[in-house]
Amino acid sequence: MAAHFPINHPLRPLYRVLSALAGLYMLVFGVAGFIETSGADFFTRDEAEWVLGLRTNPAFSLLSIVAGVVVLGANIIGRNLAHQINQLAGVILTVVGMASLALMQTEANIFAFSMVNVIVTFILGGIMGVASLYDRVGSANAASAEETHRHSARVAA
Template identity: 50%
Template sequence: MPHFPVNHPARPLYRVLAGLVGLYILIFGVYGVFETWGDGLFDRGSNWALGLRTNLAFSLVSVVFGIVLMVGASRRGNLGHYMNLTAGVVFLVTGILMMAVLQTPANFLNFSMSTVLVSLAFGLILLATGLYDKVGTDEHAAEERRRREHPVSGVPSH
């Protein structure tokens, strides 16, 4: 079982960072919906929003993901922890898959290389925030620190 840091001192900063990523994705999605409204859902035209190529499907998905990330960042419990871990993996996998089909008809989200790079960067940021924003009791945090300091025996050495 992985040992995530519990009650990390920089947790508020990580939550703000995840919230800013969510806000950017939400604004990108809303702007993209306005730019691509009336086009086909999976249109492969040259529509750009905030420096990233998009289509209506990608813009709509971005609106949903932006809202989800902002909700996760605003919660004090471990919901944001799990949402950021999941979203980080989704962004990384999506970025890699879309890079693999970039110059093919399978590029149904109309990604460009800049979109791939932003997706990978956001994936890494969200994964990092998810790794450090776990919440627990003070006793749970002390137990995690003790295990990290003495991972083999579980007891302090003298």
């Protein structure tokens, strides 16, 4: 059974704005973190700094900059690119949050994650995951066909 995402949902602009704000937060955090941690070892855990409420090192800051640019850019461009990037970002952030939670107290914690980082990662992943459910776009005919299919599947079940 394939997933059926609504097309041209009335709240699509709101979800795109929320995802764009999440991407902007990642970008601003990454830039501020990279500036704050300049000079430290790339994967340091000992010299990690607190920036915008999260613990970071240069590696995590750089990764946040890249992720923020991709998410923010996709949501500014819109179309179905935003849908696919938000869906992918939601899954990736959820997996990263779980992996970071598992590795937090080990030497494998290369991004110097703390519990706050894990919680924020889950929140950002949730925002983007939910946004991806409602930000798909298409023609009026495609939206009508999807709506008809969703309602006919419910009646048949």
